[in-house]
Amino acid sequence: MLAVVGFGQSWNVALAILNLCLISSVMSMGLNIQWGYAGLFNAGVMASTAIGGLTAVLISHMPVSKAWSVGGTSLFALIVFLILTLSVVFFIFKIFKRGRKRSFSIALVILIGYVFMRFYYDQATFAIEQVEPAKTGFLGGLGLPIIFSWAAGGFAAAGLAWIIGRISLGLRSDYFAIATLGISEIMISILKNEDWLSRGVKNVTGLSRPVPYEVDLLQSEWFINMVTWLYGVTDGEIVKTDVLREEMQLSAGVIVKLCYSGLFLIVVLTILIFAVRALNSPWGRMMRAIRDNETAASAMGKDVTSRHRQVFIIGSAVIGIAGAMLTTLDGQFTPGSYIPLRFTFLIWIMVILGGSGNNLGAIIGAFITWFVWIEAEPASLWLVENIDFFFTTNSPLILHLKEVAPHMRMILMGLMLLLVLRFMPKGILPEKSSS
Amino acid sequence: MISVKNVVKHFGGVVAVDGVDMKIESGSITGLIGPNGAGKTTLFNLIAGNIVPNEGSIFLDGENVTGLKPHELFSKGLLRTFQISHEFHTLSVLDNLMMVPPMQIGESLLGALFRRKEVVRQEDEIQKKAKDVISFLNMGKMANELAGNLSGGQKKLLELGRTMMVEPKVVILDEVGAGVNRSLLKEIGDAILSMNRDRGYTFCMIEHDMDFISRLCSPVVVMAEGKILAEGSADQIKRNEEVIEAYLGKGLKNKQN
Amino acid sequence: MDFSTDMLNALVLISNYVLIPSLSYGSQLALGAVGVTLVFGILRFANFAHGEIMSFGSMVTVLITWWLQSLGVTMGFFPTAMLALPLSIIITIILVLIIDNSVFSFYRKNKSRAVTYIVTSVGVMFILNGLVRIIIGTDEIIFRDGQKFLIKAGHFKKMTGLSEGLALKQTQVLTIVIAIISVVLLFWFLQRTRTGKAMRAFSDNEDLALLSGISPERVVMVTWIITAILATLAGVLYGLDKSFKPLVYFNLILPIFAAAIVGGIGEPLGAIIGGYVVAFSEIMATYAFKKFIIYLVPSEFAPESLVQFLTTEYKFAVSFLILVLVLLVRPTGILRGKLL
Numbered sequence A: 001m002l003a004v005v006g007f008g009q010s011w012n013v014a015l016a017i018l019n020l021c022l023i024s025s026v027m028s029m030g031l032n033i034q035w036g037y038a039g040l041f042n043a044g045v046m047a048s049t050a051i052g053g054l055t056a057v058l059i060s061h062m063p064v065s066k067a068w069s070v071g072g073t074s075l076f077a078l079i080v081f082l083i084l085t086l087s088v089v090f091f092i093f094k095i096f097k098r099g100r101k102r103s104f105s106i107a108l109v110i111l112i113g114y115v116f117m118r119f120y121y122d123q124a125t126f127a128i129e130q131v132e133p134a135k136t137g138f139l140g141g142l143g144l145p146i147i148f149s150w151a152a153g154g155f156a157a158a159g160l161a162w163i164i165g166r167i168s169l170g171l172r173s174d175y176f177a178i179a180t181l182g183i184s185e186i187m188i189s190i191l192k193n194e195d196w197l198s199r200g201v202k203n204v205t206g207l208s209r210p211v212p213y214e215v216d217l218l219q220s221e222w223f224i225n226m227v228t229w230l231y232g233v234t235d236g237e238i239v240k241t242d243v244l245r246e247e248m249q250l251s252a253g254v255i256v257k258l259c260y261s262g263l264f265l266i267v268v269l270t271i272l273i274f275a276v277r278a279l280n281s282p283w284g285r286m287m288r289a290i291r292d293n294e295t296a297a298s299a300m301g302k303d304v305t306s307r308h309r310q311v312f313i314i315g316s317a318v319i320g321i322a323g324a325m326l327t328t329l330d331g332q333f334t335p336g337s338y339i340p341l342r343f344t345f346l347i348w349i350m351v352i353l354g355g356s357g358n359n360l361g362a363i364i365g366a367f368i369t370w371f372v373w374i375e376a377e378p379a380s381l382w383l384v385e386n387i388d389f390f391f392t393t394n395s396p397l398i399l400h401l402k403e404v405a406p407h408m409r410m411i412l413m414g415l416m417l418l419l420v421l422r423f424m425p426k427g428i429l430p431e432k433s434s435s
Numbered sequence B: 001m002i003s004v005k006n007v008v009k010h011f012g013g014v015v016a017v018d019g020v021d022m023k024i025e026s027g028s029i030t031g032l033i034g035p036n037g038a039g040k041t042t043l044f045n046l047i048a049g050n051i052v053p054n055e056g057s058i059f060l061d062g063e064n065v066t067g068l069k070p071h072e073l074f075s076k077g078l079l080r081t082f083q084i085s086h087e088f089h090t091l092s093v094l095d096n097l098m099m100v101p102p103m104q105i106g107e108s109l110l111g112a113l114f115r116r117k118e119v120v121r122q123e124d125e126i127q128k129k130a131k132d133v134i135s136f137l138n139m140g141k142m143a144n145e146l147a148g149n150l151s152g153g154q155k156k157l158l159e160l161g162r163t164m165m166v167e168p169k170v171v172i173l174d175e176v177g178a179g180v181n182r183s184l185l186k187e188i189g190d191a192i193l194s195m196n197r198d199r200g201y202t203f204c205m206i207e208h209d210m211d212f213i214s215r216l217c218s219p220v221v222v223m224a225e226g227k228i229l230a231e232g233s234a235d236q237i238k239r240n241e242e243v244i245e246a247y248l249g250k251g252l253k254n255k256q257n
Numbered sequence C: 001m002d003f004s005t006d007m008l009n010a011l012v013l014i015s016n017y018v019l020i021p022s023l024s025y026g027s028q029l030a031l032g033a034v035g036v037t038l039v040f041g042i043l044r045f046a047n048f049a050h051g052e053i054m055s056f057g058s059m060v061t062v063l064i065t066w067w068l069q070s071l072g073v074t075m076g077f078f079p080t081a082m083l084a085l086p087l088s089i090i091i092t093i094i095l096v097l098i099i100d101n102s103v104f105s106f107y108r109k110n111k112s113r114a115v116t117y118i119v120t121s122v123g124v125m126f127i128l129n130g131l132v133r134i135i136i137g138t139d140e141i142i143f144r145d146g147q148k149f150l151i152k153a154g155h156f157k158k159m160t161g162l163s164e165g166l167a168l169k170q171t172q173v174l175t176i177v178i179a180i181i182s183v184v185l186l187f188w189f190l191q192r193t194r195t196g197k198a199m200r201a202f203s204d205n206e207d208l209a210l211l212s213g214i215s216p217e218r219v220v221m222v223t224w225i226i227t228a229i230l231a232t233l234a235g236v237l238y239g240l241d242k243s244f245k246p247l248v249y250f251n252l253i254l255p256i257f258a259a260a261i262v263g264g265i266g267e268p269l270g271a272i273i274g275g276y277v278v279a280f281s282e283i284m285a286t287y288a289f290k291k292f293i294i295y296l297v298p299s300e301f302a303p304e305s306l307v308q309f310l311t312t313e314y315k316f317a318v319s320f321l322i323l324v325l326v327l328l329v330r331p332t333g334i335l336r337g338k339l340l
């Protein structure tokens, strides 16, 4: 499939699709761990992706020392008050007996704490956001190589999942879905609005890369030699031909994308190996038992809630890794681009299409789904152009159709999901029944 | 072994269990009978921690276990089966049994990933045990069948089999016999008796088949409309006027409906 | 200025920015939430496609409105969309019934698990979302016409001599009136007609209802019809009040779900209460009370900050916080709803 695109459109496009297929595979493996193994209906996949992306920014961006110096003190005060409030609340909670008095005093403490925190928060954010708002206006990050953020993104997503799990695990499946969907939406609105954290909708661009830049490649000796060797020309002619220079640029793009593909492939394979091992172990058996029948699993001595929490955290961590990878690939963090259709429900389609509970299936599902998602637009444009025979090229209908062709993918995705659910409910690669 | 003290449970307006006091003596096979809707299953759910009583408490070996979760009760030696089979339908019969033993090394994720040799060894042991149980239940042919594909009676057997994978102190059985054919029912009865005598398990079972009850159970407790109506040997119960009335009255009502 | 004028000013201020907007937004949520809660009560799943049904109904209304306007037909004082409503409701009903027949009925026959329905509704959501985008695009569309204001802020100031103005949009009144009428009709239907009673029985206890000879397919069909009507109304009123934008409706399902759950899922009356609870909390939590307080307290105590609990961007967060609170404290909702 990808090869067809490679020859048909261009290798750059094909590799771009491949890279996103690989990232999607990581996401769908993560969701598969939650849904396929343990039957958790997580409708907040997007939250993990986004926090992974945020981590990429916070790890790799240079620290903005000026912001720290102007906002640091207030920020410190804010944290002090946060800790103070929380410990007082905790104290009251422990010391006093349950009742109206306790609820009332806790509410009071929180209110007072909120007033102070709000004061320092306003002060800190105002100061921080004033620092070169067009370029920074946020605290910046740690200035570490971005590749570290893949692991860190996993941990951050795991931490977030722990909190989300505390709130929503134990609810019945519909409520759990709604709760996770809601939390993920809140996550995104925080990322959009807290400019001091990651510039909000102003986006963070120009993140560093774990792979070479095209410009550098074009100047490096070995690269020029390689391309000239590939195209079989001798040294002297390089600069003369424009054609060759163009080829050069294209190849640079290809090389960069291949580097990414290599890194991503390593991640995909590592996670795949661990995921398969885990599924085929007594741990996996226990998870599947919990998925099949929570009541019975609990009666057989398995602590369903804590196992759910564990699997929710692990799956979210995997998705968080993918989120960091995605931001790394994009080189920028754009909170506005996170919408549930693309970052939650599309992943669901991948898992269900591939076969819930089957790791290889999750990967295959991710590849197919992403491919269709991307190629739906050119395909439908091509279709529209070929009904030219029947309509005049400039008829309003054709123009309208051309304009809305990108949205065909929504319908295709929906149809795909419904058809799979109906006629192939176990997906392309059904779960293996027994070890 | 288990004592239930003044336990009340209502669902909305329905009082399903209405102030029940009951004792399950160590080493006994206690029968619990009563017309449909008497609250027997609800009482079992209360004992096994699936639901929490509105009033009253439940003791296991003298320890107050009211409000403990089912898995906590499991680790204290209380096992149960369900009236409506609760099999793990996408797992094979073998896996259904093998998942039961607690504290398996491979059940912790780190163990599963990094202590594979030990896990394999332990799996062999557990599998051997599971196969013993399977042959005991005469289900050899179905060992690798998915539990979801079994017949109703076979699922009931599987439920019983799960309780045999560990060394429980007390097993509560909710209509294991329902939907099981006569000859199999006799075998189940034999199995229960031998587990009771040879291994010293305590049983409490809800059953409708009076012959089955008479053969196995002593004492027999009768419930009706959420209350304990009578308690005694099977023969005493059969002759008890109140009990007969409870059944017949209910029967007449059923006919009128 | 004396204290009583200050009081009046404060009252007008709060009515203008909190009370009236909450009432009309609450009515829109309530209409949506009743649909969600009915589907939940009868079909027993959370319908993720509900927002898209609203979106579809509104889109049809916009198209018909345009068509009517191009014919020169308008309603003068009222928005033309009101004229378009009956037809667009019918079209939405047809769509919803087609969806039920071709998608959901299969799983009903197979007695599938609730999650299967939810995933299916996600598929339907994708298709409807795509359909709406393809037919009408993704631009924001304002299709309101007729008289915009019933009371203009400036007029009000002149009339009363207060320094705060009260603006009353026609769409706000229309929303509240239509919501009241549809809710009254709905309850009349549920309480008094045979089918309505059957629906309630079905929602209470499916098995008993089946025993008493109620046709489940008929109950389901009526449920979808009512859902389609209410969803179209909710969507159109929301669109008239603000604007029509296909992507907005997806985001509306969160407060709508919140309303349904807060009220007690499966309980139509609860959903209505929930709608207003959510709307009031959203608007109050994001309203800056500074001016309001200045009117009420002596000037020495006037607050410096905005006295705004959360910035308006966190509107949805509020509905969700209420949802979480209810789930933790009283999972059955305000009116004891189902907890299967």
Ligand SMILES: Nc1ncnc2c1ncn2[C@@H]1O[C@H](COP(=O)(O)OP(=O)(O)O)[C@@H](O)[C@H]1O
Pocket: B011, B014, B015, B016, B034, B035, B036, B037, B038, B039, B040, B041, B042, B043
């Ligand atoms: N989860 C529940 N919700 C509401 N009512 C219940 C529930 N479980 C049991 N009941 C009611 O409690 C009563 C006792 O039921 P049950 O314990 O199953 O009786 P038995 O097992 O003796 O036949 C019945 O009227 C039943 O309808």
Ligand SMILES: [Mg+2]
Pocket: B040, B041, B042, B083
């Ligand atoms: Mg029973």
